[in-house]
Amino acid sequence: GESVGLHLPTLSVQEGDNSIINCAYSNSASDYFIWYKQESGKGPQFIIDIRSNMDKRQGQRVTVLLNKTVKHLSLQIAATQPGDSAVYFCAETQAGTALIFGKGTTLSVSS
């Protein structure tokens, strides 16, 4: 499947491939991280979250990996479908503070 080591603004994959979207977060004190999906004309939609005491969390077709050493977060989407086409954002927060969003990655899935 397609994967990127650094953040890229766009990612194009074929239907059925696995996708990996990367994000570098800014605050080493952040303790909660979230991935959002935003489709055209809609607000961000929650996909999956992870707390800083975890390295990995799995959902339905999605996995989030957290590497606190290098302040890196990734979202893996298995068997990517055309309906997964959207902009994906990572967000971080420290208790009592607001969400800080990363730059989005536009995922395009072709069938």
Add this chain to the structure above:
Amino acid sequence: KAGVTQTPRYLIKTRGQQVTLSCSPISGHRSVSWYQQTPGQGLQFLFEYFSETQRNKGNFPGRFSGRQFSNSRSEMNVSTLELGDSALYLCASSSARTGVGYTFGSGTRLTVV
């Protein structure tokens, strides 16, 4: 249950005017946050309210203000509009204190001409 409702969905205003945007959170949610989304700056935090009190404020000029009512509904106001205020304004609500479990509305698209 109903999601976060933002009104109006679209708005066109002239420079120098003021505008008020409304957000109705999910029933039972007491935390409401506002974000500005632009192609150049991405999603930027404006402010957060919890039980009618502003808990956090982002780095925006004083022309941007907000409030929350006793029923948790929130409004934000932008005075003396500038062209650069054109953006998608998003509201998010949560039952928790901050940052956790936020549900976003579809936003209000503000265009300043």
